[in-house]
Amino acid sequence: xxxxxxxxxxxxxxxxxxxxxxxxxxxxxxxxxxxxxxxxxxxxxxxxxxxxxxxxxxxxxxxxxxxxxxxxxxxxxxxxxxxxxxxxxxxxxxxxxxxxxxxxxxxxxxxxxxxxxxxxxxxxxxxxxx
Numbered sequence: 719x720x721x722x723x724x725x726x727x728x729x730x731x732x733x734x735x736x737x738x739x740x741x742x743x744x745x746x747x748x749x750x751x752x753x754x755x756x757x758x759x760x761x762x763x764x765x766x767x768x769x770x771x772x773x774x775x776x777x778x779x780x781x782x783x784x785x786x787x788x789x790x791x792x793x794x795x796x797x798x799x800x801x802x803x804x805x806x807x808x809x810x811x812x813x814x815x816x817x818x819x820x821x822x823x824x825x826x827x828x829x830x831x832x833x834x835x836x837x838x839x840x841x842x843x844x845x846x847x848x
Contacts, residue, residue: 722834726759727794727821729833735840742811742842749838750805753787755819755831757794763821764793765800766828770817775810775843787819811843 720731732752739748757763770782785791792800806815816835822828 720834720836722832723758724831725821725829726757727763727819727831728754728756728758729819729831730754730756731834731836733815733836733838735838736805737841740840742840745809746807747809747811747838747840747842748805748807749840750803751815751836752801752803753833754799754801755792755794756799757796760796761823762793762795763823765791765819766822767820768817769820770815770833772806772808772813772815774808774813778809806838808838811840813838 722729734750736748736750740746755765765786767783767785768787771779772782773779788802788804794800814835814837817833818830819833820828821831
C-alpha cells in the first residue's frame with residue numbers, strides 16, 4: 719500500500735496486476751488500483767478534479783485529467799472517506815503512476831492533494847533496484 723497526506727487528506731493506493739486481462743505476447747499489461755481518500759481534517763471538502771501521470775518502462779508518459787473519479791465528485795466531511803477502484807493498461811511490463819486531486823472547501827478554497835507515486839509491477843518485468 720502507498721500513502722500520502724496533504725492538508726489532512728490521506729490518500730492510500732493499492733495496485734494489483736491483472737494477469738487475466740493482460741496479454742504479454744501482445745505487449746498488453748493491465749493493472750487495477752484501489753484508492754481510499756480519507757478526510758482527517760476539521761473542514762468538509764469536495765473532490766473536483768483528478769490529474770494522473772502514467773509512465774511506462776520506456777519513460778513514455780501519458781497524462782489524464784478530468785472531473786471527479788469514477789463519475790463522482792465526493793464530498794467528505796471530517797472523518798469521512800471514499801473508496802473506488804479503477805485501472806490502467808500499459809505496453810510495458812512495469813511502470814509508475816502519480817497524481818493529484820483538486821479539492822475545494824465549503825468556503826471555496828481550492829488545493830491539490832498528492833496521490834502517492836506507486837509502482838506498477840508485473841511478473842514479466844525485470845526488477846531493477848533504484
